[in-house]
Amino acid sequence: MFAAATKNLLQDVDRGGFLVPVPGPNDRIVLLSLVIKRRCVWFWQKPKYLPTDFSFNDVLAGDTPISPVVTETDFLKYSGMFSDTAKGKAEANFANANVVLKGRDASRLQSSFGCLKREELDLQKLLRDSKGRVLDMSHDLIQQTKEKQREVFGLVKVRIVTTQPCSVVEEVQQMGHLGGLLSVCGPKSTKVSLKENGSLTTDSNVTLEIPPHTPIAYGLTELEVKADGRFELCLMSNTDGGFEVDGPASKHLVGASPQPTPDPCLKQELEKLDAHFQRLSALQASTRCSLLRSLSAAMEDQEAVGLLENVLSQRCLGESPALEDVQVEAHRRSIQALLDLVEPHGGEGKMEDSALFALYLIVSALDELTDSCLAVLSSCCSPSVLQALDLLAQCVAEGGGLSLKGAGLAPLTGEIYEKTERLFSGSRVLLKRVGDTVEAEFQQQPGHRPLVLCIAIRGLAALANTL
Incomplete structure (x- = not known):
């Protein structure tokens, strides 16, 4: 429900795909958080994003943490409603049964995020503060991520957060009609029969209250990590992160995204x-x-x-x-x-x-x-x-x-x-x-x-x- 609302928001306001929707209200997404970006098997798949419980400072070698400078700006005010209706009918004839099923489902998802705020790191200061620093390559998170080969680190540099209490409301109405005779015979000749027409209507109305300062989307800059722990921030949109490993002839990056297929037939x-x-x-x-x-x-x-x-x-x-x-x-x-x-x-x-x-x-x-x-x-x-x-x-x-x-x-x-x-x-x-x-x-x-x-x-x- 929350994931659908944040996804719908970005489909409306972020057609370029720079931002990532937050899947749940309890996901801990803060600036300088580390998110794992997983490259998928098929070239047409979007990458998957896995938030971690660690920040950039947690995997830096040394005892001096980086103190980020953050700028805050108004993002937009958003309210959206999405609805869908599906109707269907099915008939089946069996030796002991003649069944007619009719159904109609209607759903509506209303998102009222109100006024949203954009928080963004000062990347120039981050570059200055991180110059000469290295990552602790013995850290468990780095070791486990490097072993996956399809995963790279992303650093949260932008957050979109709520500024006031807001809500996501989902309304679902299901109506069905069953007619005919249905007989089920068990191993001991037990018989269950439904001989009269019947109908079923179910309604659900779920409201999710969202407190202020809840992140609903974020943006990343990927990390290119050298074998000795040195790293670079991928500042350009066409550069990809990854881990450097020793190859038989040269060094290469694992986890880097594949080159997109140009206009596949x-x-x-x-x-x-x-x-x-x-x-x-x-x-x-x-x-x-x-x-x-x-x-x-x-x-x-x-x-x-x-x-x-x-x-x-x-x-x-x-x-x-x-x-x-x-x-x-x-x-x-x-x-x-x-x-x-x-x-x-x-x-x-x-x-x-x-x-x-x-x-x-x-x-x-x-x-x-x-x-x-x-x-x-x-x-x-x-x-x-x-x-x-x-x-x-x-x-x-x-x-x-x-x-x-x-x-x-x-x-x-x-x-x-x-x-x-x-x-x-x-x-x-x-x-x-x-x-x-x-x-x-x-x-x-x-x-x-x-x-x-x-x-x-x-x-x-x-x-x-x-x-």
Whole structure:
């Protein structure tokens, strides 16, 4: 809830991506704090930021701490409201049951941060004070971060904080209708039947009160750390931090961000990932069904997707994620259930050839989607709709158009088509109908959003294949 509010704020006021949203009100973010920036596996992923309990002074060698000079300025006054409505209907006919489910979910997130203040370090003074200083390379935090190879240090140089008591309000309304007869027979002929139509309405209204001086965003300057403890602040936006290590021929930096791929071809990038989609399609139908059902449930909560992505990332990098660190019991159980489903299907010695790595690819793409896109996609996870969306994803990658009268696109009518338009529009792809044909057109500066959406759709469709 807090994380969604801070993320929405930065999407509105920081399109350049300089600031990082604070994920929780209890995160200790102060100027000169050390934050670990984790470089991700896929070039289209945004880096992850892990706040630590340590400051720059904690890892400096010597007994003289640096006293920063801070300037404070008014940032802006902010109030935002974000709403989403999803409707759906499903029918199922079984030997002993005929079930009709209808539902409508409406949610609204209102953020009233009020007047915000910007706190910023005087970098000129910091450079003077840190000249000739070195880091204590024996410090546990430095040792553990250096070993990860994908992680670098960032120094908090800017904070955006609240100046008055404020609030984040989340309102959710769920309405459902169940009709028909449902019979479940157990091993001892125990029978449970529901014969009458029923309806269910649930409402929740949660208000999070935020005190003054709560950080909601921050900016970093990365550190380039030499093997002997000397360091440099990366003052330019196009320079990256990292740790210097001894190589066979020369010294290089580990943890530095990869060079961005210049204008990747969407079709070619998807073709490179075909083996992962095929690996998911090759799983047993029962396994794929369970995976799709679990992912659909996780997609209803952005936080759950982020937690799952983090755990899968650690597993795929050979680390042992601590599931006990996942605070919500329901999230912990769902993550463990997903791991139990895919970990028995390992590759031939390479993590990249495993179903676990293929699942990591899909979840990483889901984690990159905007909240609104994720909400829409989570309501479109029936096999027939996913197969239709997969055809559209191929159309986006290859260009051209598709006939809406084709058998594969038959589910894309009425509300489903409206959702499809919203889904692709949220990823900078405009769907245009010309008669009975739909064509895709990229909006200005789409970035990696179309690719990320196509990866998510193709992966989910692979799990839904022949279900």
